[in-house]
Amino acid sequence: MEQGLFILALFGTSVAAGGLGALLGLGGGILLVPILTIFYGVNLRYAMGASIISVIATSSGAAAAYLRSGLSNIRIGLFLALATVSGAITGAALVGVVPENVLELILGLALAYSAAVTLRQINVEVPENPTAHPLARRFDLAGSYHDARLDRDVTYQAVRVRRGLGAMFGAGLLSGLLGIGSGAFKVLAMDYFMRLPMKVSTATSNFMIGITATASAAIYFRRGDIHPLVVTPVAVGVLLGAYLGTRLMAGMRNTTVRKLFLPVLFYLAISMVLRGLSIRWP
Amino acid sequence: MRVEALVARVLFWGGLTAVTLMVVGVVMFAIHTAAGGEVLNVQRVIENRAEGRSTAVFVSVGDIVRGLTHRPVDPLAVAALGVVVLLLTPVGGVVVAIVSFWMAGDRRYTVIASVVLAGLILSFVLGGAG
Numbered sequence: 366m367e368q369g370l371f372i373l374a375l376f377g378t379s380v381a382a383g384g385l386g387a388l389l390g391l392g393g394g395i396l397l398v399p400i401l402t403i404f405y406g407v408n409l410r411y412a413m414g415a416s417i418i419s420v421i422a423t424s425s426g427a428a429a430a431y432l433r434s435g436l437s438n439i440r441i442g443l444f445l446a447l448a449t450v451s452g453a454i455t456g457a458a459l460v461g462v463v464p465e466n467v468l469e470l471i472l473g474l475a476l477a478y479s480a481a482v483t484l485r486q487i488n489v490e491v492p493e494n495p496t497a498h499p500l501a502r503r504f505d506l507a508g509s510y511h512d513a514r515l516d517r518d519v520t521y522q523a524v525r526v527r528r529g530l531g532a533m534f535g536a537g538l539l540s541g542l543l544g545i546g547s548g549a550f551k552v553l554a555m556d557y558f559m560r561l562p563m564k565v566s567t568a569t570s571n572f573m574i575g576i577t578a579t580a581s582a583a584i585y586f587r588r589g590d591i592h593p594l595v596v597t598p599v600a601v602g603v604l605l606g607a608y609l610g611t612r613l614m615a616g617m618r619n620t621t622v623r624k625l626f627l628p629v630l631f632y633l634a635i636s637m638v639l640r641g642l643s644i645r646w647p
Numbered sequence: 648m649r650v651e652a653l654v655a656r657v658l659f660w661g662g663l664t665a666v667t668l669m670v671v672g673v674v675m676f677a678i679h680t681a682a683g684g685e686v687l688n689v690q691r692v693i694e695n696r697a698e699g700r701s702t703a704v705f706v707s708v709g710d711i712v713r714g715l716t717h718r719p720v721d722p723l724a725v726a727a728l729g730v731v732v733l734l735l736t737p738v739g740g741v742v743v744a745i746v747s748f749w750m751a752g753d754r755r756y757t758v759i760a761s762v763v764l765a766g767l768i769l770s771f772v773l774g775g776a777g
Binding site for chain 1: 650651652654655656658659661662665666669670672673676677680704705706707723726727729730731733734736737738740741744755756759760762763766767769770771773
């Protein structure tokens with residue numbers, strides 16, 4: 366493909382992936398790796414490198430907006446980043462020990478599970494007032510935000526903090542191993558385990574993704590997997606898409622976000638399982 | 648100012664600086680190519696990691712500095728500098744959070760954010776060793 370056209374095509378694809386990513390609290394990386402390798406023939410390592418860099422760009426852009434709007438909870442984010450950063454470092458250290466297709470398979474199955482869980486509670490707009498976990502009280506894992514759509518302030522507090530931390534360690538592990546932001550798992554840990562409102566989970570996930578991805582990306586950079594000509598159109602495209610996605614999200618209902626979230630989870634689950642089984646798809 | 652607003656500012660400006668450098672680098676590269684410089688076979692380079700490595704991939708700050716001080720300036724070194732700035736952006740956000748928590752007298756979260764920062768520094772060190 367011609368050089369200029371190639372860069373523009375990568376850019377356009379990345380705008381779409383970034384927009385979807387911002388809406389769902391995903392970095393978009395999990396979408397980009399298969400697209401870049403399957404449709405553009407990019408070397409897998411460069412695809413993973415571009416993905417992880419775009420994940421940081423998305424997080425910086427979207428998290429800045431979410432932090433200002435009060436949707437991101439910085440304390441919950443940093444507290445849980447203890448687990449994701451440990452996971453990412455462990456994951457990066459394990460690269461080469463665990464076969465990649467085994468990881469893809471595990472990831473696909475885990476995504477399918479999270480999709481099923483989300484399907485069960487699709488119509489819950491705001492979690493019912495649960496009793497706060499002792500750890501949540503100790504570490505101030507609570508907050509409130511103004512929901513523009515419901516037109517009222519929503520207060521929340523975390524439950525099942527240990528399980529949330531465990532899921533976060535897993536999310537970090539996958540980020541380090543696969544070069545993704547693993548936002549889906551961060552949202553799962555906060556939305557499902559810790560019963561935080563979906564919008565807070567998504568916004569806080571965006572903040573954490575950048576920190577987690579940086580732990581992975583530093584290692585990718587030193588390995589020589591960051592190619593400027595691939596990384597730049599992808600990162601800029603994702604950033605623009607993320608900006609547009611963030612604007613869309615503020616006016617939407619939590620249940621709408623979740624309904625949007627579901628098909629993406631199923632799509633990713635199927636594609637990851639098939640990749641793990643070495644079946645070419647689509 | 649609230650810690651959220653400060654961190655948001657670092658992330659926004661860090662990200663913007665990084666992306667600007669990356670775009671400037673790639674645009675400079677395109678102009679250089681159009682002006683009769685060596686045309687890169689993009690498909691070959693991105694499909695083959697060994698080939699890409701020799702032409703455009705930077706793996707250390709030292710490499711990037713050499714590309715920037717070289718005359719004419721290596722356009723892709725400018726883009727790679729953008730990548731490094733992007734890597735340092737979340738690190739800067741955590742540093743600002745540590746300082747804000749400390750100044751607000753929140754010892755618990757000063758410690759938590761410091762441990763996160765230590766983890767990030769460890770990843771940079773581990774990457775350097777690999």
